[in-house]
Every structure is written in structure tokens, then in C-alpha cells.
Amino acid sequence: MSSSPLGSRGNMDILEELQLIAAQNLERLEVNKYYEVIRELGKGTYGKVDLVIHKIRGTKMALKFLRKKTTKLKSFLREYSISLYLSPCPFIINMFGIAFETDDYYVFAQEYALSGDLFDIIPPQVGLPETVAKRCVHQVAIALDYLHCKKLVHRDVKPENILIFDRECRKVKLSDFGMTRRAGSPVKRVSGTIPYTAPELCDTSRHEGFCVDYSTDVWAFGVLLFCMLTGNFPWEKALPTDSFYQEFTRWQRRRTGTVPSQWRRFTEQALRMFRRLLSVEQDRRCSVKEVFGYFSHSWMLDGDSNGNGGGGGERERERGGGGVRVEGDGSSTSSSSGEEDEEMLVERMKQQTLSPLSPPVSVERGTGGTKVGMTESGGGHHFVSVSTTSSVPSTNSYDRMPRDSNSNQPPGRILVATPIEICV
Numbered sequence: 001m002s003s004s005p006l007g008s009r010g011n012m013d014i015l016e017e018l019q020l021i022a023a024q025n026l027e028r029l030e031v032n033k034y035y036e037v038i039r040e041l042g043k044g045t046y047g048k049v050d051l052v053i054h055k056i057r058g059t060k061m062a063l064k065f066l067r068k069k070t071t072k073l074k075s076f077l078r079e080y081s082i083s084l085y086l087s088p089c090p091f092i093i094n095m096f097g098i099a100f101e102t103d104d105y106y107v108f109a110q111e112y113a114l115s116g117d118l119f120d121i122i123p124p125q126v127g128l129p130e131t132v133a134k135r136c137v138h139q140v141a142i143a144l145d146y147l148h149c150k151k152l153v154h155r156d157v158k159p160e161n162i163l164i165f166d167r168e169c170r171k172v173k174l175s176d177f178g179m180t181r182r183a184g185s186p187v188k189r190v191s192g193t194i195p196y197t198a199p200e201l202c203d204t205s206r207h208e209g210f211c212v213d214y215s216t217d218v219w220a221f222g223v224l225l226f227c228m229l230t231g232n233f234p235w236e237k238a239l240p241t242d243s244f245y246q247e248f249t250r251w252q253r254r255r256t257g258t259v260p261s262q263w264r265r266f267t268e269q270a271l272r273m274f275r276r277l278l279s280v281e282q283d284r285r286c287s288v289k290e291v292f293g294y295f296s297h298s299w300m301l302d303g304d305s306n307g308n309g310g311g312g313g314e315r316e317r318e319r320g321g322g323g324v325r326v327e328g329d330g331s332s333t334s335s336s337s338g339e340e341d342e343e344m345l346v347e348r349m350k351q352q353t354l355s356p357l358s359p360p361v362s363v364e365r366g367t368g369g370t371k372v373g374m375t376e377s378g379g380g381h382h383f384v385s386v387s388t389t390s391s392v393p394s395t396n397s398y399d400r401m402p403r404d405s406n407s408n409q410p411p412g413r414i415l416v417a418t419p420i421e422i423c424v
């Protein structure tokens with residue numbers, strides 16, 4: 001690596017340099033020679049993630065395998081380099097600096113997240129207790145702000161890409177930088193995830209490409225918050241043809257004073273936050289860090305800051321008061337590009353008053369990799385597990401099916417979402 005201090009370089013210089021080094025050092029390896037495969041942790045569109053033990057070091061790692069048939073070397077190197085570049089942030093998945101290729105895959109190693117991903121702990125139609133959700137949201141917001149300060153946009157914010165180390169979300173990390181691009185770069189359309197996709201990207205009548213923008217992460221982050229607190233999707237897709245979305249936009253644009261039914265469980269302050277995060281007009285959307293200003297308020301109307309998202313269903317309530325304490329309006333919580341700011345953020349996290357928790361809500365964990373699907377039943381769309389093996393990458397439409405036969409998933413009409421296009 002060049003002797004220039006990292007701080008004086010632009011992002012792309014560092015990323016390009018990291019890619020070059022990774023390309024020059026990419027060895028061909030036989031996985032079994034160095035790693036003992038324990039089990040598969042998940043499956044994604046482009047490959048799989050295995051839990052392994054490094055035979056020499058004895059360290060547990062998560063190896064991400066990207067199929068060569070569907071992944072260009074350039075894309076692999078980009079994902080690897082961006083992940084490496086971002087990994088100093090304590091709320092972003094750590095990397096081991098290991099990348100290699102086999103006959104069929106490009107592979108890199110990450111730290112292993114003991115409890116899988118966020119999707120698996122959100123009780124469908126119930127949501128997480130407010131304190132747990134806030135704690136998680138806080139860490140994800142810092143991670144996204146860190147990314148944005150580096151002029152990068154994640155572009156795939158969803159529960160499956162938030163890895164957790166415990167079911168109370170005391171330690172969570174943002175992952176999967178396969179879609180991450182520099183803000184302002186042009187992208188063309190491909191199929192993609194639906195409920196988290198910002199309205200401007202759902203507009204299929206637009207044929208020209210897009211410029212990558214932070215605001216699409218902010219939108220996905222807003223949808224993620226709703227999902228975490230309620231166990232439902234707010235809508236199937238952010239298009240006028242979706243009645244849930246239409247109802248929301250009428251309220252959002254102040255055409256009606258009536259709060260849409262699935263939003264009535266939130267306090268005034270939480271609704272104000274959602275209005276800012278989920279502004280239909282892209283340029284009026286707030287930044288992710290604005291959310292810090294809302295942590296001191298209750299978000300759920302059940303009057304108990306430790307409560308969950310309401311919406312029915314039996315659940316175990318969290319005991320102990322407090323919640324996440326964040327002082328000020330949060331503007332100083334933003335991570336800037338400097339190391340000092342990062343340290344400050346860690347300090348802030350350490351200073352948080354976190355109350356002891358009762359045992360977590362018990363939810364059956366789906367087998368293997370899971371994706372968010374939706375069923376429609378009564379007031380909204382709720383989470384169901386979708387096996388990633390049955391997802392169809394070429395169209396990205398979801399096969400929607402019950403989470404698993406033993407879960408507390410209520411029955412509902414199964415929706416198969418029509419593929420829509422977003423950009424890479």
C-alpha cells in the first residue's frame with residue numbers, strides 16, 4: 001500500500017487500491033484444506049454463507065461464497081474492498097482480510113454473528129419490544145451514518161442484512177455490501193426487493209437510470225423501523241396502486257388528518273419521525289442521524305416504553321425501565337469521516353443506560369437462510385419466512401410461504417409479489 005495517509009485520499013482511491021491489492025493476492029484455494037465447514041448460515045442471491053473453523057487458527061468465521069457463474073470478479077472485489085474499508089466501524093461486520101477463489105466461487109471471510117440476522121427475531125405481527133428495537137435501530141443508524149459520511153450508499157437495507165450477536169440486540173452489525181455504491185454514481189435498473197424500495201425507484205415508467213442517493217437508504221431504514229416495531233410491512237410496494245401506500249401518502253402529504261390504521265399505534269413523536277424518514281419527495285427526506293433526536297421519546301402508544309409494537313398476539317413483555325438514553329438532538333452523534341468521531345460514537349454507545357432485560361420473546365427460528373415475505377391479513381402485511389432456495393434471482397420475485405409450520409405465524413393469504421425494477 002502507498003505511504004500516503006489514508007485520511008488525505010478520496011474514497012475511490014482507497015477502494016480502488018484495496019481492489020487492486022485484493023486482485024493481486026487472490027489465491028486459488030481448496031476450502032477443506034484450511035477450513036472445517038460446520039454448517040450453512042444463510043443463502044443469498046449470489047451464493048451462500050458457511051460457518052467454518054479455520055483449521056490452523058481454530059477461529060470461527062463466516063465464509064461468504066459468491067458463485068462465479070453469476071458474479072463478476074470486479075463485483076466480488078468491490079464488495080470485498082468496501083466491506084474491508086467499512087469494517088473499522090464497530091457497527092459494521094468485521095472482516096478477516098481473507099479473500100480467495102475456488103473453482104466455482106469467489107470467497108471472503110467475515111466475523112461470525114452468533115445469533116444470525118434480525119429477520120429471525122422479529123415476531124410476525126407483533127414486533128420487537130420498543131427498547132430492543134431502539135437499541136438495534138441506534139446501532140444501525142450509526143452504521144448507516146458512518147457509511148454515508150464515507151459517501152457510500154448501502155442500497156440493500158433490510159433485516160436480513162443486519163446481523164445480530166444476541167437476541168436482545170445489544171450488539172448488531174450492518175452487513176452485505178454487495179449493492180453498495182458511491183453516492184452520485186449512475187446505476188441502471190434491475191429487479192429488487194420490494195417493500196423497502198423507495199418510491200422513486202419503484203416508478204417503472206422511468207426508463208432512464210438513477211443516481212445513487214443516501215435518501216434511498218433513509219427510506220429503507222424507515223420501513224425497517226416500522227417492520228421492527230410492528231412485525232408487519234407498511235405496504236407491499238411504494239406505488240400508488242398499493243392501497244396501504246396510497247393511504248400513507250395521503251396522510252403524509254396532509255391531504256387527510258386521519259392517521260392510516262396501521263400507523264395509529266405510534267406516538268405523535270414517532271409519527272413525526274416516520275414523516276421525516278419516509279418523505280415521499282426524495283429531497284425532503286431527512287438524514288439517518290435525525291433519528292437520534294427521537295430516542296428520548298416513547299414511540300409506541302401502549303404507554304409503556306418497554307412495550308412492543310402492539311397489534312395483538314401474545315408476547316412476553318420486557319421488564320425493567322429506562323430504554324436507550326440519547327442526549328441532545330443527536331446531531332453530534334453523527335460519525336464523520338474522522339477516527340475521533342468514531343471513537344466518540346463508541347463512547348456514546350458505552351454511556352447508554354441499558355436496562356436489564358427479561359428473557360427474549362421466544363420465536364421459532366426458520367431453518368437455513370430466510371428472506372422477508374409477506375402475507376396479507378386484516379390490517380397489513382406481515383412477516384413470513386421465505387426460503388432463499390426458492391427465491392428467484394433473475395426476477396427477484398419472492399415465493400411467499402409460511403415462516404415455518406411450528407411458528408406462531410398466523411394464517412394469511414399468501415401474496416406473490418410481482419417483480420419490479422430497481423437499480424444496481
Ligand SMILES: Nc1ncnc2c1ncn2[C@@H]1O[C@H](COP(=O)(O)OP(=O)(O)OP(=O)(O)O)[C@@H](O)[C@H]1O
Nearest residue numbers: 041042043044045046049062111112113117160176
Ligand atoms: N457473518 C455472518 N454471520 C452469521 N450469519 C451470516 C453472516 N453473513 C451472512 N449471514 C447469513 O447469511 C444470509 C445471507 O448473507 P448475505 O446477505 O451476505 O448474502 P447475499 O447473497 O448478499 O444476500 P442477498 O441476496 O440479500 O444480497 C444473511 O441474511 C444471514 O442470515
